[in-house]
Amino acid sequence: MKSVGFLKALGGVVAMVVACNVYAQASDAGTMAAPATSAKAGKKANSQLGRKVRAAIGKTPGVDVSNIVVRARGGAVSLTGSVPDQGQIDAAGTAAKGVAGVTSVSNKLSVVQQ
Numbered sequence: 442m443k444s445v446g447f448l449k450a451l452g453g454v455v456a457m458v459v460a461c462n463v464y465a466q467a468s469d470a471g472t473m474a475a476p477a478t479s480a481k482a483g484k485k486a487n488s489q490l491g492r493k494v495r496a497a498i499g500k501t502p503g504v505d506v507s508n509i510v511v512r513a514r515g516g517a518v519s520l521t522g523s524v525p526d527q528g529q530i531d532a533a534g535t536a537a538k539g540v541a542g543v544t545s546v547s548n549k550l551s552v553v554q555q
Contacts, residue, residue, distance in 0.1 A: 487513045494518050494537045501536045504529045509550065511537075516544035523553035 490513040498520075499506040509522040518537050524530055534548040 483515070487515070490516070490518070490540070490542050494540050494543065497536045497540050498533045501532050504532050504536070506533075508553075509533060513543075516542055517547070518543050518545070519547045519549065521549045523551050525552070525554065527552055 491511045494513065495506060495509070495511045498504055498509060498511070505524060508524065509520060512519045512521070518540075520533055520537060524533065530548060530550040530552065533550060534546055537543060537546045537548070
């Protein structure tokens with residue numbers, strides 16, 4: 442009779458251990474997928490911000506955007522490439538700073554006579 446009670450108690454302990462283990466595995470699986478999803482969302486946001494900045498520079502009168510490369514990462518925008526005169530460098534930097542979501546602009550444009 443005592444062995445039956447002991448087996449019931451042991452069975453209950455085993456059931457609890459299995460239930461806790463299954464719960465821990467299920468919650469771990471969700472956290473593994475989150476970084477991949479957020480990385481994709483971050484790349485998409487960076488790409489969209491880069492396109493918005495390039496469009497804003499393209500709409501700026503007197504700026505030739507054909508040789509300007511725009512890179513965005515987490516709100517920080519980098520402008521590289523060449524333009525025909527210094528005025529276009531200043532105008533491109535100002536246009537980039539005016540875009541919503543831009544936190545900083547690294548303007549590395551250079552003047553190259555065409």
